[in-house]
Amino acid sequence: MVDDSLNRTGASLLIDALQKNGINNLYGVVGIPITDLARLAELRGMKYYGFRREDSAVDAAAAAGFLTKKPGVAMTVSAPGFLNGLTALAQATKNCFPLIMISGSSERHIIDLAQGDYEGLDQYNVAKPFCKKAYRVDRAQDVGLAVARAIRTAVSGRPGGVYLDLPADTIAQLNDDLGEKNMGVYKLVDPAPLQEPSDDAINRAVDIIKQAKKPLIILGKGAAYDRTEKQVQELINKTDIPFLPMSMAKGLVPDDDKHSAAAARSLSLKNADVVILIGARLNWMLSYGDAPQFNPEAKFIQLDIDATQFDSAQKISAPLQGDLTSILNKLVPALTATGYKVPSDWLDAIAQDTAKNDAKFAKRIKAGETNPEFGYYGAIEPINDYFQEHPDTYLVSEGANTLDIGRDMIGMKLPRHRLDTGTWGVMGVGMGYAIATAVETGKHVVALDGDSAFGFDGMDVETMCRYNLPITVVVINNGGIYNGVDNVVPDQLGPTTLDPTGRYDLIAKAFGGDNYYVTNYQEMKDTFATAVESGRPSIINVQIDPSMGKESGHIGNLNPELNLKPL
Numbered sequence: 001m002v003d004d005s006l007n008r009t010g011a012s013l014l015i016d017a018l019q020k021n022g023i024n025n026l027y028g029v030v031g032i033p034i035t036d037l038a039r040l041a042e043l044r045g046m047k048y049y050g051f052r053r054e055d056s057a058v059d060a061a062a063a064a065g066f067l068t069k070k071p072g073v074a075m076t077v078s079a080p081g082f083l084n085g086l087t088a089l090a091q092a093t094k095n096c097f098p099l100i101m102i103s104g105s106s107e108r109h110i111i112d113l114a115q116g117d118y119e120g121l122d123q124y125n126v127a128k129p130f131c132k133k134a135y136r137v138d139r140a141q142d143v144g145l146a147v148a149r150a151i152r153t154a155v156s157g158r159p160g161g162v163y164l165d166l167p168a169d170t171i172a173q174l175n176d177d178l179g180e181k182n183m184g185v186y187k188l189v190d191p192a193p194l195q196e197p198s199d200d201a202i203n204r205a206v207d208i209i210k211q212a213k214k215p216l217i218i219l220g221k222g223a224a225y226d227r228t229e230k231q232v233q234e235l236i237n238k239t240d241i242p243f244l245p246m247s248m249a250k251g252l253v254p255d256d257d258k259h260s261a262a263a264a265r266s267l268s269l270k271n272a273d274v275v276i277l278i279g280a281r282l283n284w285m286l287s288y289g290d291a292p293q294f295n296p297e298a299k300f301i302q303l304d305i306d307a308t309q310f311d312s313a314q315k316i317s318a319p320l321q322g323d324l325t326s327i328l329n330k331l332v333p334a335l336t337a338t339g340y341k342v343p344s345d346w347l348d349a350i351a352q353d354t355a356k357n358d359a360k361f362a363k364r365i366k367a368g369e370t371n372p373e374f375g376y377y378g379a380i381e382p383i384n385d386y387f388q389e390h391p392d393t394y395l396v397s398e399g400a401n402t403l404d405i406g407r408d409m410i411g412m413k414l415p416r417h418r419l420d421t422g423t424w425g426v427m428g429v430g431m432g433y434a435i436a437t438a439v440e441t442g443k444h445v446v447a448l449d450g451d452s453a454f455g456f457d458g459m460d461v462e463t464m465c466r467y468n469l470p471i472t473v474v475v476i477n478n479g480g481i482y483n484g485v486d487n488v489v490p491d492q493l494g495p496t497t498l499d500p501t502g503r504y505d506l507i508a509k510a511f512g513g514d515n516y517y518v519t520n521y522q523e524m525k526d527t528f529a530t531a532v533e534s535g536r537p538s539i540i541n542v543q544i545d546p547s548m549g550k551e552s553g554h555i556g557n558l559n560p561e562l563n564l565k566p567l
């Protein structure tokens with residue numbers, strides 16, 4: 001009798017269930033009790049990517065979810081490993097990225113009697129506030145169903161993070177309760193069912209838009225995630241309605257499309273009389289839709305998969321609930337059938353403001369090429385030039401000034417090619433996001449980091465080198481969080497001070513990657529394409545002047561100012 005007991009273990013059933021549902025990449029940090037589980041996954045043909053810290057691994061799985069629309073899957077050990085992954089689980093849920101975080105855990109009776117297990121923690125209950133749903137699977141026979149539930153929960157409705165609690169006992173437990181044929185593992189049917197809005201809802205929205213004198217479309221990362229580029233481009237081309245992309249929606253419509261209002265952001269928000277939110281939430285990033293940023297008379301139309309997003313901060317005059325593609329497949333023909341076109345004076349106003357702001361920005365960029373105090377503009381212009389020539393390169397970015405100036409300077413032409421710190425502005429997502437992007441797409445990835453941001457997960461440069469991934473990390477070193485000079489007590493290290501001349505690039509060299517060090521525009525211009533085109537893991541350390549950078553970049557207004565006077 002062939003001993004097929006391994007095939008009936010919880011571990012084997014977990015791997016079968018993931019593979020049967022088209023999931024073949026695992027991101028994690030092993031240890032008790034998941035090391036053999038990871039080995040078995042590799043034996044069964046899955047690709048396991050081992051990281052140096054769990055938040056990077058879970059961030060990687062989250063980015064995989066955003067890029068593929070299938071849940072990314074991360075695995076951690078119990079307690080400390082689980083807790084390290086929790087920030088990334090919460091971040092994925094906040095960003096609506098589909099993710100399943102699986103953590104080894106303890107037997108219920110040991111936890112519930114507080115008997116003090118090795119790395120014992122009530123993870124199932126700790127996880128609940130930080131994810132869309134938490135599930136615990138105590139019996140091997142339930143593993144197939146647990147994976148099915150986790151996948152469906154992660155991708156259906158508003159996507160997000162799901163926690164799957166996997167006690168050590170379940171991993172090795174044999175499933176003797178089901179027939180040889182049906183081990184409880186199956187391929188889900190329609191994990192994320194389409195949801196269409198009613199005709200009434202569509203007509204209500206059309207009636208409002210066709211009266212609009214100054215409409216504006218705001219594209220959120222939800223519109224990028226749901227692959228709405230075809231419908232959105234048609235909507236814009238047929239009506240001429242101008243658009244504003246939020247950062248991870250950049251490229252859904254090419255940033256250089258003539259309908260972009262990005263360079264006239266203030267004017268377009270302040271004057272729009274109808275604002276059409278497509279997968280974008282009226283949260284802090286859009287000043288909750290309040291004046292003075294927005295027109296107090298503006299009417300809001302919102303397209304979202306989750307009705308609870310409506311009226312989160314403003315009255316929504318035309319709520320459209322459903323998956324964005326289904327909504328747009330009804331809305332676009334209904335609106336274009338009316339023959340509606342935006343009045344030319346609105347387009348002219350945006351075009352004039354765009355020309356004025358673009359001219360100012362161009363001057364700042366030009367000056368950056370020769371500024372003796374080398375700064376962000378001279379450092380990032382070569383990156384933008386490269387992306388205009390090679391739009392199928394992916395960009396991951398984090399930092400404050402580095403993030404904000406990079407977002408304004410680097411035009412994207414393709415959807416889902418930019419990932420960044422998202423709704424929460426979490427530092428330390430860069431390496432995980434970059435590694436998963438390289439793994440999932442096979443394309444060249446540029447990770448544009450501030451020196452502080454890079455410090456959160458820089459050890460995963462070793463991971464990037466170990467898998468020999470085509471990632472070019474650009475560390476903009478201004479010697480600090482925001483800059484290297486804001487110090488209130490002279491001659492001592494301040495709260496935002498970092499090493500002003502540190503050589504972050506040598507970290508790549510330490511692990512077999514390539515390293516570059518630039519101190520001016522021309523050196524960056526000569527170096528950047530070489531590094532990316534090499535297809536090798538590398539770090540470019542860009543040494544800029546420590547005086548460069550504002551407190552908190554473009555969101556300094558959020559800081560409670562104490563108006564301190566330096567000594």
Ligand SMILES: Cc1ncc(Cc2csc(CCOP(=O)(O)OP(=O)(O)O)c2C)c(N)n1
Pocket residue numbers: 398399400401402403424425426427428449450451452453454476478480481482483549553
């Ligand atoms: C997990 C977490 N901890 C702290 C913070 C607070 C923060 C926001 S931005 C930032 C780094 C800014 O410095 P950097 O050098 O990266 O960029 P630059 O402006 O170009 O100098 C920090 C620490 C956040 N957002 N997340």
Ligand SMILES: [Mg+2]
Pocket residue numbers: 450451452476477478479480481482483
């Ligand atoms: Mg910095």
